[in-house]
Amino acid sequence: MSQIDEQLRTELQRQGVWVTSMQDLYNWGRKNSIWPLQFGLACCAIEMIATAASRYDIARFGGEVFRPSPRQADLMIVAGTVTKKMAPQIVRLFNQMADPKYVIAMGACAISGGPFKQGYNVLKGIDRYIPVDVYIPGCPPRPEALLHAFMELQRKIDEQKLTGADKAEFLKPDQPSEFPVPRFGRHDLEPRANPNVFQPPVLER
């Protein structure tokens, strides 16, 4: 990929000529039309709806097309508490989404179990099974926080390379697009985490 000289580009733009690279154009299109998957889990989902509704209006960032079908969605907003009964369905939905796909973990529950972490039925973070791109803390995060996460994701998409050794993950053939769906075991979900996605932090004492 040949890089355009920034100076030359601005100069040309001033003259009314718009020069771009395929990668820029492609990413520009992708980042401004992120279609989230329409599904909510708990309280945070209401803030997600508020973000899409009149005052906060996620349409300003091109994300208002909430699709009920995972086949048409680019982004999964995990908004709410993931229980052990729901976790397999979430992984299944994520597997059904077409690449490139992104995940926002919204709220303390989706990140780590949040206030319900001590519960026997609550998954301690969705990142045990699927890779998460942006985390938003809060219980619930404000709509502005979700918009911020959305912009962070746009930045990430904008920086993804299409070619070369450091090209985006989803373009690499050895990158998995599907993740194993956990099953109910005797006491807990099995496996308890996907080791390719989640490594528990090492405690240093």
Place this chain on the structure above:
Amino acid sequence: MSATIETLEAMERPPVSMASRLQGELLEVSMGPQHPSTHGVFRMNVALEGEIVRKLKPVFGYLHRNHEKIGENTSYLGSMPYTDRLDYFCSMTNNWAYALSVEKLAGIEVPERAEYLRVILAELTRLQNHASLLGFLLSDMGAWGTPLMYAFREREKILDLFESLAGSRMMCDYMRFGGCRVDPSDEWLAQAKQIAERFPKFLDEFEDLILGNEIVIGRTQNVGKLSAELAVNAGITGPMLRACGVNYDIRKVDGYGFYPRFKFRIPLGEHGDTYDRLMMRALEMRESVQILKQAFAQVQPGPVMNPKAKIRAFRPPVGEAYGHIEAPKGELGFYLISDGSPNPYRYRVRPPSFINLTILEDMCLGHTVADVMVILGSVDIVMGEVDR
């Protein structure tokens, strides 16, 4: 996967229509847990004949967050923030119901101003809950987007009030045993009064646009009829019960808080169909505005917290108590057993939407799949409260 009975996967599969499936008549469809109009993670196993629902089995538990167990392991006050997350549209009424039960248990008095504030906040909560419910119901019917936008516009105004008072938009955690956490300023009260007074404007607009609409009438009248007898037997409460014509409102029957001091009417339905349930919400909002107006006129300055109420090392005497209020969705009750320790021995929530959901099958039989969504929408469920 091994087919042992203990695995949850096996228990999850209900034998809805095995026999009929063999005859090749019924089609079994699993709706949810990810479905655009199941209001969260609710799942229904529906057996269809053509498009007509012949059997329906709700599947719960996708949002079971161990609320009651956690409540038994934390102090009394520690459960207060968790009650916010029960019915996450109406954190204020949840707080009130819980505070009321503990006050009953420990015999704590609440100062006058705090009682007024509770009424004001509960009625504001009712306004925003009913407004958003109507928006969701209409989007289930296919009016995708617009009514919900109108409803959320109003909801945001009320959430602003909550935020400036309690510091959080949704999870207010505002009430305490023996009063309320902070005293609102006079400006806050003036602002709240203004919002309540302007609310009927929104209602007029909304009713003009929607409630007389032919499609709405066609989709809701005579759909999902519920008889008064069945409703009473099944323990249905709230607007759903009143839509069947049963005059039961805990604000009147129990007279908790300062509700006996206010003049307001209880709207009653006649047919018990979805249209009546929809109208019930619209009419209740008007009555809430009346209550709010009276409350703003009557509220006087004073303390908002009973100085004798203990916050730290709170140990109610041994005993049990059940406190219930008329939450926007129905009777919300908390049943507490105290053994004299800082934690409740038993902490039980009587959630209105869970119990209102039990007669879903009776309402849906004989209707089309598209109507199931509308009927479910009119029940007004919130999964945080159903599964707890």
